[in-house]
Every structure is written in structure tokens, then in C-alpha cells.
Amino acid sequence: MELDLTQAFQKELTCFICLSYLIDPVTISCGHSFCRACLHLSWEDIQPPVQCPMCGEQYRKELRTNIVLKKLVSIVRQASLMKDLSSEEHKCVTHRETKRIFCAENRIFLCQLCSNSLEHRGHRHGPIEATAKDQMERILKQMTSLWEKIQENQENMEAENRMKTLWMDYLTLREEMIRTEYRKLQPLLCEEEEKHIESMRNEGQCVLEKLGTSEAMMMQKSKELREMYQELMAMSQEPYVVLLQGLDDIFRRSESMQLSMIHTMKPKLQALPITGLTESYKHLQVPIFFDNVTMLHYKMNLFYAMRILSFRPRHKDTSADYAGFHFASRGSQSFISGKYYWEIDLQDSWDWAVGVCKDSWLRNRNQPIESEDAFLLVCVKESNHYSLITTCPVFQHYIEKPLGRVGVFLDCEDGSLSFVNVAKSSLIYRYPPGTFNFPLFWVIFFHRNMK
Ligand SMILES: [Zn+2]
Numbered sequence: 001m002e003l004d005l006t007q008a009f010q011k012e013l014t015c016f017i018c019l020s021y022l023i024d025p026v027t028i029s030c031g032h033s034f035c036r037a038c039l040h041l042s043w044e045d046i047q048p049p050v051q052c053p054m055c056g057e058q059y060r061k062e063l064r065t066n067i068v069l070k071k072l073v074s075i076v077r078q079a080s081l082m083k084d085l086s087s088e089e090h091k092c093v094t095h096r097e098t099k100r101i102f103c104a105e106n107r108i109f110l111c112q113l114c115s116n117s118l119e120h121r122g123h124r125h126g127p128i129e130a131t132a133k134d135q136m137e138r139i140l141k142q143m144t145s146l147w148e149k150i151q152e153n154q155e156n157m158e159a160e161n162r163m164k165t166l167w168m169d170y171l172t173l174r175e176e177m178i179r180t181e182y183r184k185l186q187p188l189l190c191e192e193e194e195k196h197i198e199s200m201r202n203e204g205q206c207v208l209e210k211l212g213t214s215e216a217m218m219m220q221k222s223k224e225l226r227e228m229y230q231e232l233m234a235m236s237q238e239p240y241v242v243l244l245q246g247l248d249d250i251f252r253r254s255e256s257m258q259l260s261m262i263h264t265m266k267p268k269l270q271a272l273p274i275t276g277l278t279e280s281y282k283h284l285q286v287p288i289f290f291d292n293v294t295m296l297h298y299k300m301n302l303f304y305a306m307r308i309l310s311f312r313p314r315h316k317d318t319s320a321d322y323a324g325f326h327f328a329s330r331g332s333q334s335f336i337s338g339k340y341y342w343e344i345d346l347q348d349s350w351d352w353a354v355g356v357c358k359d360s361w362l363r364n365r366n367q368p369i370e371s372e373d374a375f376l377l378v379c380v381k382e383s384n385h386y387s388l389i390t391t392c393p394v395f396q397h398y399i400e401k402p403l404g405r406v407g408v409f410l411d412c413e414d415g416s417l418s419f420v421n422v423a424k425s426s427l428i429y430r431y432p433p434g435t436f437n438f439p440l441f442w443v444i445f446f447h448r449n450m451k
């Protein structure tokens with residue numbers, strides 16, 4: 001009778017996909033249940049919506065363990081393990097007793113009397129069923145962390161692919177911008193311009209090749225991670241007797257594979273000098289004094305928004321990192337017409353933003369960062385990486401960060417604004433003429449000091 005019952009359960013607790021016991025069973029919206037890993041693996045190359053392998057109904061990818069099913073599987077597997085061990089051939093030869101104890105040191109099953117013997121003094125012994133269950137949980141934990149890495153790798157691969165397009169677009173934009181800048185200089189530096197462009201193209205090509213290599217490595221990694229996941233899956237389906245024989249080797253391999261993930265590239269172009277660039281603005285230089293203005297503090301979410309955009313576009317972390325001192329300042333004067341140039345030293349700032357804004361932007365508390373009223377160059381830093389972004393529209397720049405002073409050139413006449421890396425005499429970005437025609441500009445400056 002007991003045997004029949006176990007067999008009946010066994011049938012009901014079998015996964016339709018792998019035809020083994022349901023491992024970490026999940027029940028999807030139609031009511032059908034499968035191993036979590038079986039569904040995970042069935043998603044390869046399938047874009048949502050995903051369909052139930054049994055009835056074809058669509059389901060969402062958020063899976064939750066069916067705890068009751070999981071317990072039932074565990075009970076049945078434990079029962080079949082104990083049934084095996086209670087057979088005559090597995091009984092302790094010396095004491096003729098059923099083995100119920102597991103010795104972790106020697107990885108053997110023992111009867112109670114053997115377990116108490118001198119030979120096993122100081123060993124870690126425990127009930128076989130409980131130890132088997134623990135081993136199973138260890139595998140599931142390992143599979144969870146491996147699956148997360150598989151997802152991460154997939155996201156990195158997509159990011160690297162997107163980066164190739166962004167990079168090419170950036171090179172095109174930059175080339176156009178640099179050529180325009182050279183045209184404005186007197187005397188014209190044709191030879192330098194060609195060298196500048198050529199050097200930039202070479203650097204750009206080199207980065208593209210590296211991005212391609214990185215993507216290929218991630219593809220290979222994806223294959224390896226999946227194979228490892230399948231291996232763990234196969235291991236989890238083995239009878240408990242096998243699980244108890246040890247998982248150290250498979251865990252060691254799985255863990256080392258997770259440690260050697262391939263990170264996405266954060267390519268940056270060198271800031272190449274344009275002879276006479278800074279000097280061409282010097283005669284328009286005006287002194288700007290900044291007062292720390294408390295009313296601007298609510299604009300500090302600027303850094304948070306830019307950081308999410310630059311470093312965590314997929315996982316929107318809500319824990320804002322606001323350590324350090326913030327300063328938000330408005331310049332002592334506003335500009336209506338004419339051409340002005342000023343420099344700001346940013347050497348000690350962790351995050352910073354410089355630029356001009358409309359009066360209304362300063363007054364409005366709820367204005368989104370993407371609003372049309374503030375033209376800023378923003379730099380946000382996260383660990384060893386930084387990101388340079390301009391607003392209106394939000395655009396990321398893949399260029400070396402200025403160390404020290406940033407020059408800002410405002411041309412109210414043609415409605416353009418330039419940001420200059422002063423030390424390198426290099427152009428960071430220039431908003432094209434006609435970008436704005438506001439009645440009034442306030443110069444603004446935000447920064448967050450090093451911790
Ligand atoms: Zn399955």
C-alpha cells in the first residue's frame with residue numbers, strides 16, 4: 001500500500017518538461033506546475049509573452065515557488081531514499097541495523113551504533129533525511145545565484161551591443177562638431193584638423209573592435225553559464241543518495257565561473273587639443289561669483305537621475321546615494337545678450353553640473369530634469385567610472401573628463417553654449433546655434449564634494 005502511494009505521488013510530482021521530480025516547483029497562472037529551471041531554460045531566445053508548455057496559455061515571468069509541491073516532492077524523495085536504505089543489502093553488516101545517520105567526513109551511511117563508535121569520534125554526523133534536504137537546498141541556492149549571473153551576462157551583452165551603435169553615433173556627432181569648431185578658429189588649422197579627425201577615427205575604430213571582442217566573450221560566457229546551470233539541474237534530479245556523495249566539485253566550478261564575469265566596457269575618447277581654443281574665448285571672460293543658494297537644493301535629484309541613467313539603466317535602484325556635501329549655486333549675475341566666457345574649477349568635486357538655465361527652472365520645484373529650461377554639462381561618478389551628460393536633450397558623451405577647470409562659453413546672439421576642457425584645450429560639447437532664445441539666463445553650478 002505504502003509503495004503504491006509513493007508511486008502514485010511520484011507520477012503526480014513529475015515535471016512535464018524534464019520528466020523527473022519537480023525541482024523547486026513553480027505554478028504558473030494556468031495552474032500547471034514545472035521545475036523553475038525547466039521554465040528558465042525554455043525561455044532561451046523567446047521574447048515575452050511566454051506560453052505554458054502544456055496548455056499554451058500565456059504567463060508572466062515572475063515565478064514563485066509552490067511550497068506545498070516542494071514539500072511533497074521532498075517527502076517522496078526522502079521516503080524512497082529511506083526505502084532503499086532499509087533493504088537488507090544496505091543494513092549494517094556488523095549490527096544488522098538500518099542506517100539512518102550520515103557521516104559528512106567519510107560520506108557514508110551509518111547505523112546508530114557505528115555512529116557512536118570510536119572510529120567516528122569528532123565527526124559531523126546527522127540524520128540522513130535532513131542532510132539530503134540540506135544538500136538539495138544548497139543546490140537550489142547555487143542555481144539561483146547562477147541564474148542571476150546568466151541574466152546579468154545577457155544584459156551586459158545587450159548593453160555592449162547597444163554601445164556599438166551609441167559609439168558610432170557619438171563619433172559622427174563629434175567629428176561634425178570638431179570640424180565646425182576648427183572652421184571658427186583664426187587662423188584656420190587645416191592640417192591639425194585632419195590629424196585630429198584621423199586620430200579620433202582610429203581611436204574610435206579600436207574601441208569598436210574591443211566592443212566586438214567583449215560581446216563575443218560574453219556570448220561564450222553565456223554558453224558556459226547555461227551549461228553549468230543545466231549540469232546543476234541534472235545534479236538536482238539525481239537520487240538523494242547521489243547528492244549525499246558530495247557537491248564540492250560542482251559548486252567549486254559553478255562559483256569560480258560566477259567570479260569571472262565579463263564587465264561591460266566604458267569607452268572614452270581622449271580629449272584631443274584644439275590649438276587656441278581656450279585663448280579664443282579668453283577676451284570674453286567674466287568673473288562669476290557663486291553664492292550657495294539653499295533654494296536650489298531640491299535640484300540635487302539631478303545627480304540621482306543622471307546616475308541611474310548612466311550606471312543602472314535596467315535595475316532602477318531607489319536608494320539614492322547622497323553621501324557628501326552638496327552645494328547648489330546660482331551665479332551673481334544673469335545674461336540677456338552678448339557673449340560671455342567663464343571658468344569653474346571642479347577639481348575637488350565628486351559630482352558636478354555647470355551651465356545656464358531659465359529663471360523659471362530655478363523657481364519650479366517639480367520640473368523634471370529633461371525639461372527644456374536648463375542647459376547643463378553634468379558629471380556623475382560611481383566607483384571608478386564617471387559619465388558626462390548634457391541636458392536638453394539628455395545626451396551622454398564618451399569623452400575624457402576634464403580635470404580641474406571647465407570653461408563655459410555662452411553666446412546669447414546665436415543661441416549656443418560650449419563646454420571646454422581648459423587644461424586640454426579641448427572641446428567637450430557645443431550646443432549648436434539656435435538652441436535657445438530665452439530672455440534671461442542664470443548661470444548655475446552644482447557640486448557634491450568628495451566624501
Ligand atoms: Zn522539470
Ligand SMILES: [Zn+2]
Binds near residue numbers: 031055057
Ligand atoms: Zn498550462
Ligand SMILES: [Zn+2]
Binds near residue numbers: 111113
Ligand atoms: Zn553498525
Ligand SMILES: [Zn+2]
Binds near residue numbers: 104105106121
Ligand atoms: Zn563519521
